Amino acid sequence: xxxxxxxxSKSFGRIKALDNVxxxxxxxxxxxxxxxxxxxxxxxIRIAVGVLPPDSGDVFxxxxxxxxxxxxxxxxxxxxxxxxxxxxxxxxxxxxxxxAGYYGISANEARRLGIELLEKFGLxxxxxxxxxxxxxxxxxxxxxxxxxxxxxxxxxxxxxLNGLDPRGIAFFRELAVEFRKRGKAVLFSSHILSEVEGxxxxxxxIHRGRIIGIYNxxxxxxxxxxxxxxxxxxxxxxxxxxxxxxxEPSIIGEQRVILRDPRVDSSVVIxxxxxxxxxxxxxxxxxxxxxxxxxxxxxxxxxxxx
Amino acid sequence: xxxxxxxxxxxxxxxxxxxxxxxFTLAGVGVAYAILAFIATMPNPQQQVLHSYIDTSTGExxxxxxxxxxxxxxxxxxxxxxxxxxxxxxLRQLQEDLQLGKITPEVYEEEFEKLLxxxxxxxxxxxSGRVVVVKNLREYISRDLIYKLxxxxxxxxxxxxxxxxxxxxxxxxxxxxxxKTVYVLVSTPIPFAISSIRVTKDTIxxxxxxxxxxxxxxxxxxxxxxxxxxxxxxxxxVSTSLYALGFEKSLLITSLYSFEDVYFDVxxxxxxxxxxxxxxxxxxxxxxxxHxxxxxxxxxxxxxxxxxxERGLRPIQPSLYVLxxxxxxxxxxxAITRTNISPLQGGVTKMIVSTQIVGSVGxxxxxxxxxxxxxxxxxxxxxxxxxxxxxxxxxxxxxxxFELYTTRYxxxxxxxxxxxxxxxxxxxxxxxxFTGVLLDLYQSILLYAGLSLALIAFYSLCYMxxxxxxxxxxxxxxxxxxxxxxxxxxxxxxxxxxxxxGFGVGLAQELMRAQYxxxxxxxxxxxxxxxxxxxxxxxxxSVLTVESIINPLFICISTITWITIPVxxxxxxFKKTSLSG
Numbered sequence: 001x002x003x004x005x006x007x008x009s010k011s012f013g014r015i016k017a018l019d020n021v022x023x024x025x026x027x028x029x030x031x032x033x034x035x036x037x038x039x040x041x042x043x044x045i046r047i048a049v050g051v052l053p054p055d056s057g058d059v060f061x062x063x064x065x066x067x068x069x070x071x072x073x074x075x076x077x078x079x080x081x082x083x084x085x086x087x088x089x090x091x092x093x094x095x096x097x098x099x100a101g102y103y104g105i106s107a108n109e110a111r112r113l114g115i116e117l118l119e120k121f122g123l124x125x126x127x128x129x130x131x132x133x134x135x136x137x138x139x140x141x142x143x144x145x146x147x148x149x150x151x152x153x154x155x156x157x158x159x160x161l162n163g164l165d166p167r168g169i170a171f172f173r174e175l176a177v178e179f180r181k182r183g184k185a186v187l188f189s190s191h192i193l194s195e196v197e198g199x200x201x202x203x204x205x206i207h208r209g210r211i212i213g214i215y216n217x218x219x220x221x222x223x224x225x226x227x228x229x230x231x232x233x234x235x236x237x238x239x240x241x242x243x244x245x246x247x248e249p250s251i252i253g254e255q256r257v258i259l260r261d262p263r264v265d266s267s268v269v270i271x272x273x274x275x276x277x278x279x280x281x282x283x284x285x286x287x288x289x290x291x292x293x294x295x296x297x298x299x300x301x302x303x304x305x306x
Numbered sequence: 307x308x309x310x311x312x313x314x315x316x317x318x319x320x321x322x323x324x325x326x327x328x329x330f331t332l333a334g335v336g337v338a339y340a341i342l343a344f345i346a347t348m349p350n351p352q353q354q355v356l357h358s359y360i361d362t363s364t365g366e367x368x369x370x371x372x373x374x375x376x377x378x379x380x381x382x383x384x385x386x387x388x389x390x391x392x393x394x395x396x397l398r399q400l401q402e403d404l405q406l407g408k409i410t411p412e413v414y415e416e417e418f419e420k421l422l423x424x425x426x427x428x429x430x431x432x433x434s435g436r437v438v439v440v441k442n443l444r445e446y447i448s449r450d451l452i453y454k455l456x457x458x459x460x461x462x463x464x465x466x467x468x469x470x471x472x473x474x475x476x477x478x479x480x481x482x483x484x485x486k487t488v489y490v491l492v493s494t495p496i497p498f499a500i501s502s503i504r505v506t507k508d509t510i511x512x513x514x515x516x517x518x519x520x521x522x523x524x525x526x527x528x529x530x531x532x533x534x535x536x537x538x539x540x541x542x543x544v545s546t547s548l549y550a551l552g553f554e555k556s557l558l559i560t561s562l563y564s565f566e567d568v569y570f571d572v573x574x575x576x577x578x579x580x581x582x583x584x585x586x587x588x589x590x591x592x593x594x595x596x597h598x599x600x601x602x603x604x605x606x607x608x609x610x611x612x613x614x615x616e617r618g619l620r621p622i623q624p625s626l627y628v629l630x631x632x633x634x635x636x637x638x639x640x641a642i643t644r645t646n647i648s649p650l651q652g653g654v655t656k657m658i659v660s661t662q663i664v665g666s667v668g669x670x671x672x673x674x675x676x677x678x679x680x681x682x683x684x685x686x687x688x689x690x691x692x693x694x695x696x697x698x699x700x701x702x703x704x705x706x707x708f709e710l711y712t713t714r715y716x717x718x719x720x721x722x723x724x725x726x727x728x729x730x731x732x733x734x735x736x737x738x739x740f741t742g743v744l745l746d747l748y749q750s751i752l753l754y755a756g757l758s759l760a761l762i763a764f765y766s767l768c769y770m771x772x773x774x775x776x777x778x779x780x781x782x783x784x785x786x787x788x789x790x791x792x793x794x795x796x797x798x799x800x801x802x803x804x805x806x807x808g809f810g811v812g813l814a815q816e817l818m819r820a821q822y823x824x825x826x827x828x829x830x831x832x833x834x835x836x837x838x839x840x841x842x843x844x845x846x847x848s849v850l851t852v853e854s855i856i857n858p859l860f861i862c863i864s865t866i867t868w869i870t871i872p873v874x875x876x877x878x879x880f881k882k883t884s885l886s887g
Contacts, residue, residue, distance in 0.1 A: 012884075046698070046886070049702045050701065050702065051698045051701045051702050051885060051886075052884065052886075053707075053881075053882070070704075070706050070707075071704045071705065071706060072704070074702060074703060074704040074705070075704040079702050081698075081699070084699060085694055085695040085696045085698070085699060086696050086699060087691050087694075087696045087700075088694070088696070089321075099700065099703055102700075102703035102704055102705050103703065103704060143699070146699075
């Protein structure tokens with residue numbers, strides 16, 4: 001248990017940004033943190049990295065409280081924000097050296113490390129350029145290099161794939177997977193569930209400042225697997241029996257049925273039904289199943305809240 | 307590396323801060339120049355010693371000048387001179403016509419200019435305060451003419467200009483020996499005494515003959531004898547000035563012209579001698595006189611280990627006999643002057659310069675305008691990165707919010723201290739370079755403490771403002787704050803006082819009292835208090851009205867309050883504020 005968010009609440013004026021948020025990210029685990037824009041992901045993360053004090057609750061990094069033992073906690077957590085902002089009149093390597101000073105690293109050592117990390121993250125040719133000249137992707141890589149100053153065992157990526165080109169997206173995804181392999185605890189936030197699909201082991205869903213569900217990725221995939229929605233001329237046990245041969249049917253209307261996880265192409269199912277004398281009036285294939293799952297969670301949370 | 311020094315270092319390494327530091331340093335030099343320019347507008351306190359002659363038989367013209375600062379120390383400068391000559395008879399006629407009202411001054415000037423003929427002119431820079439010019443002007447020299455020297459002297463103390471149009475130059479005095487005429491000019495600083503050189507076999511007449519105690523008008527300095535008509539038959543002439551430099555040292559300045567280039571022993575009347583006989587034998591000189599040195603033709607400066615002052619800085623006697631004697635096998639040449647003792651107030655130069663350093667063109671200029679740089683420092687350290695949201699990424703490092711707040715505060719304080727040191731050192735060294743005046747430790751501590759503490763207090767105030775506002779709003783608020791405390795403060799105090807009590811007797815004192823009282827309530831107040839202590843130290847004069855207001859304990863409390871309270875208030879806001887921009 002390395003990143004532990006415990007009953008964190010935070011309000012901005014009258015707006016309750018976080019309401020009793022709790023979850024954990026374990027060693028060697030990538031946890032997706034998914035919610036719509038404004039759901040509270042960034043607020044949670046800013047509290048978790050110690051730059052925003054919570055109204056109540058706390059975040060523990062390897063057991064160190066970010067509110068009471070902030071220096072120790074900050075030393076063992078890396079953070080790549082969605083839109084990193086630096087004192088942009090600095091040149092990249094100079095700013096690296098400056099920030100490395102807070103880790104107790106001497107200027108010479110910081111320079112050596114800075115050159116090494118900036119080259120590693122593809123900024124070798126830009127390390128003497130001013131940060132104001134950096135693109136979003138470069139800024140994220142620079143923030144990553146800074147966060148890697150002491151190679152912390154915990155990492156938080158906040159909407160890091162936003163605004164990146166496909167190469168940048170692949171880079172950060174692979175990085176998260178590599179971190180997991182190296183036993184780090186990684187929190188990976190996004191407002192798109194499918195973005196974290198390939199990397200996350202678990203997903204924490206947040207909506208309007210409240211956690212609305214925590215699921216393993218396999219569980220989500222299972223619940224959000226592809227389906228065929230079929231409108232039939234009639235719906236009875238005979239029809240269900242036919243459909244059970246190809247997947248998991250469930251009735252969603254008078255003549256409407258959903259066939260989850262179809263094992264064959266839809267044409268096979270349709271021809272079998274038609275050959276059995278059952279009229280098929282309409283067939284729809286659900287493609288965005290992960291997002292559907294996400295929205296169903298939101299819908300459920302909102303109806304529960306009401 | 308300690309984050310404070312790291313922030314200081316990275317703060318200093320910003321182009322903007324480096325430019326600031328260069329500005330501070332240049333400002334030091336600039337202010338020194340401004341001080342000099344201001345001193346140059348004051349009544350000119352510099353002195354010079356002149357020795358010049360025109361030998362009509364050989365045509366040789368020699369000019370020797372020694373430039374002195376108000377403390378009578380050699381100082382370098384530039385001399386531009388013009389040697390003019392006139393027909394003696396015509397000039398005398400012209401002067402008579404002016405005196406009798408036959409011609410107007412305008413006509414006199416016109417006619418004078420027609421009469422004047424410049425036979426030599428030049429511009430020469432001194433070396434170690436001295437200028438020596440030797441030329442041959444044989445073709446221009448005639449015994450029928452009279453000669454005047456117009457000399458403009460420029461040093462850091464300004465320029466002494468002699469008007470040529472009105473003929474306000476220094477007149478050469480004609481001496482005749484062995485049927486040869488030499489026009490001579492000897493001049494030492496006021497007050498001086500002049501005597502011709504006489505020849506004797508065995509006795510000295512102590513009653514000075516052909517000697518004048520100078521009038522305080524420089525143009526009338528060597529009007530010895532009758533202008534241009536009577537040549538004095540004498541082998542030479544000497545001018546002497548005697549200054550008491552404090553209780554232990556004295557200075558005798560001589561300007562001597564002698565036909566023969568021989569050495570003269572210089573004697574000064576013994577202080578324990580009650581009366582010197584009117585005539586005395588050469589062999590008795592040492593009974594009445596004390597030998598103090600040797601001079602020869604030209605300018606002489608003798609430092610005397612004599613106490614010429616008594617308590618209260620009054621001369622022991624109003625004047626003393628100064629005797630110059632040159633003995634040879636056949637005869638003895640001597641000159642005797644009764645020279646006034648002038649007590650020279652020690653450290654005149656230093657006082658003038660020291661006073662100007664804190665004057666309106668000195669450090670006060672710095673304290674008026676440099677808070678702008680301070681508010682800019684706060685802008686680049688806190689207000690701007692906070693507005694951008696850049697502080698959040700810094701705060702994600704292993705540093706607490708309090709440390710972030712304090713390291714940047716102390717980094718700024720260090721920049722202020724270093725900038726003030728640079729400014730102050732540049733100022734003091736420049737002033738020293740130009741004037742030779744070096745402020746002492748106490749003066750330095752007062753000024754440096756006043757400057758740096760005032761700027762730190764203002765920095766604290768701006769730092770607090772940066773916690774309440776950020777970005778452009780900070781700029782607006784801090785500039786208004788600067789305007790109020792740095793530019794408008796005295797005016798506001800005056801307006802309040804005048805609106806409360808109106809105009810009337812004692813307003814000036816009331817204003818001064820209110821002004822100094824108000825300094826407890828401004829972050830820059832400490833500077834004005836230190837400036838007051840500095841002025842009292844330099845001039846030795848305290849102001850009763852201010853003394854009733856000024857209190858070291860209150861000054862300490864006020865300064866500490868102005869430095870600490872804004873920082874604490876700022877922290878109370880900063881610790882809760884969002885840094886996300």
